Amino acid sequence: MTEFTPVAKTSDIPPGERKRVELNGQRVSIFNINGEYFAIHDICPHKKTAPLIRGTLNGTGIKCPNHGYRFDLKTGKCDRGDRWNTQVYPIKIEGSEIFIGISP
Ligand code: FES
DSSP, X not given: OOEEEEEEEGGGSOTTOEEEEEETTEEEEEEEETTEEEEEESBOTTTSOOBGGGSEEETTEEEOTTTOOEEETTTOXXXXXXXXXXXXXXXXXXXXXXXXXXXX
C-alpha cells in the first residue's frame, strides 16, 4: 500500500518552481507546472550522478543537465529507451500540504 508523507507546502513551490526534498533517504524533485505537481526521483538513471532538479523543462518533460536524456514527469519514461526509465511518485494535496506517495 502506498503511504503518503508530507514533504512541502504548496506555497514553497508556486507555478513554474521546483524543489528537491529527501524522503526515506531518497532525493525527490517536485515540479509545479501550471498548478499541477509532479514528483520524480532526482538522480538521473543514466550515470546516476546528475540532479534532474537542474534540468530543463519542456511541457511535462525534464531534460537532464548532463547528456540531455529526457524524462516524462508523468510516467518516468525516458526518450532514449526503457532501460533508462526512472521512478515517479504519486502526489496528493491536502489543504496547503504536498504529500508524496512511496510504496514500502
Ligand atoms: S547523466 Fe543524465 S543524461 Fe547522462
